[in-house]
Each structure stands twice: as structure tokens, then as C-alpha cells.
Amino acid sequence: MDLPLWQYQFRIIMLGDSTVGKSSMLKRYTEDQFLDCINQTVGVDFYVHFLEVEPNVRVKLQFWDTAGQERFRSVTRSYYRNSVGGILVFDVGNRTSFQHVQDWYSEVCERVQPHTIICVLVGHKSDREADGERAVSRQEAEKVAAQMGILYIEASSKTDHNITEAIELLTRRIYQGLLSGEIKLRDGWDGIKTSTPQQQPLQNEEQSPASEKSKKCSC
Numbered sequence: 001m002d003l004p005l006w007q008y009q010f011r012i013i014m015l016g017d018s019t020v021g022k023s024s025m026l027k028r029y030t031e032d033q034f035l036d037c038i039n040q041t042v043g044v045d046f047y048v049h050f051l052e053v054e055p056n057v058r059v060k061l062q063f064w065d066t067a068g069q070e071r072f073r074s075v076t077r078s079y080y081r082n083s084v085g086g087i088l089v090f091d092v093g094n095r096t097s098f099q100h101v102q103d104w105y106s107e108v109c110e111r112v113q114p115h116t117i118i119c120v121l122v123g124h125k126s127d128r129e130a131d132g133e134r135a136v137s138r139q140e141a142e143k144v145a146a147q148m149g150i151l152y153i154e155a156s157s158k159t160d161h162n163i164t165e166a167i168e169l170l171t172r173r174i175y176q177g178l179l180s181g182e183i184k185l186r187d188g189w190d191g192i193k194t195s196t197p198q199q200q201p202l203q204n205e206e207q208s209p210a211s212e213k214s215k216k217c218s219c
């Protein structure tokens, strides 16, 4: 029998300061490409990828790639509530981006209430270490991640190091949460959807706003 295109849809939000490489991570993961000169995100952009989390269980990953720039914050914040996963990114060569990680995390956790979001912290641009540009040690980042109670992984879109691993680590963690009941399907919450809703226990919740997309080149 043919499998449906997907059984579950997980919405995952990319968070972190501007230029840490959120869009580059998704471009690498979904298109296996890296661009030295990439369009700066304006508002929110979208990427989709399908992943088989176990034999015959296919998940549609819908990524919301938010702009890190402060001036887009009112738009990007409206996407937090309908996310079940968060990829929290800083640049290992940019200490300021690391210092903002806790703020990003607190804000998304607050806004997703009463739902649950599962996050992973990514120390991105790990290739910069080879150029002597590391400004945040792995130990320090691991400590902050442990304090937040989330997983930490270092990755590079440029060298394609750990990008798939970071995204699939988060996806499998969400799937486990779904199986264990830690994460529940809710009517009116778009963090997780199923293609067979009649088989899922649903509870009433109100719906949240829709989307916007536009781009400009920062190069």
C-alpha cells in the first residue's frame, strides 16, 4: 500500500540574531547549497522537507525562517505560538549573538504557552574555529544549554558539518515527545498536525495569525 505524503506535520521556527546563519542552515538542509552572499530575510520565509522518522512514518517539516533584525520582531513574534520546535542559533565567532540566546529562548517559551515547544541550541559557523575566530567555547555553550534544559550541537552550513544532525535531532526529539504524550495534538494549534485527525484526541484552542513573506538582498 502507498504511504501518504506525510502522517505528521511539525512546524519549526528558526530563532537568533541577524547574520548567525539561520537561512543558510535551511538552504544547506533542503537544497544542499551554501551561498557566501545570501538574501537577508525580511519578515518570515518558508522551507519544507520530508523526513521518515521511523519505517513508514513520514513527517513534513515546515520551517519558519524568521528575520533576526529587531525591526521585524512584531511580525516574527506572531509565529512563535504555532511552533512545536525551535532551532535557536548563535554564531560561535560572535559573542553578542551568544549573549542573546537566553532572551530568544525566554520569549519563545512565554509566547508558545499553553503549548510546548522543544528547542535545540546550535553553535553555528563552527568552521570559523579553523580561522582562529571562535569567541564562545563549546564548554560555555554546553553549560548555557544545560541551564535551559535543551540539547547543544555545533554545526557549519559552509562545510556541511552537523546540519542534518541538528535538524534531525530536534525532529526525533519532537516525535518522541508526541509518542510519550509530552506533546499533544490540539484543535486550533498548528504546531503539530496529522493527516488522520479522526484518530487523534483533539482539544479546542483558538487559532493564530497567518503568514507573510518577502525578501531583499543584503549583499
Ligand SMILES: Nc1nc2c(ncn2[C@@H]2O[C@H](COP(=O)(O)OP(=O)(O)OP(=O)(O)O)[C@@H](O)[C@H]2O)c(=O)[nH]1
Pocket: 016, 017, 018, 019, 020, 021, 022, 023, 024, 025, 035, 036, 037, 038, 039, 040, 041, 042, 066, 067, 068, 069, 124, 125, 126, 127, 128, 155, 156, 157, 158, 159
Ligand atoms: N563562515 C561561515 N559563514 C556562514 C555560515 N553560514 C552562513 N554564513 C554566512 O553568514 C552570513 C549570514 O547568513 P544568513 O543565513 O543570511 O543569516 P541569517 O541568520 O538568516 O540572517 P537574517 O536573515 O538577517 O536573520 C552570510 O554571509 C553567509 O554566507 C557558516 O556556516 N560559516
Ligand SMILES: [Mg+2]
Pocket: 022, 023, 024, 039, 040, 041, 065, 066, 067, 068
Ligand atoms: Mg535569514
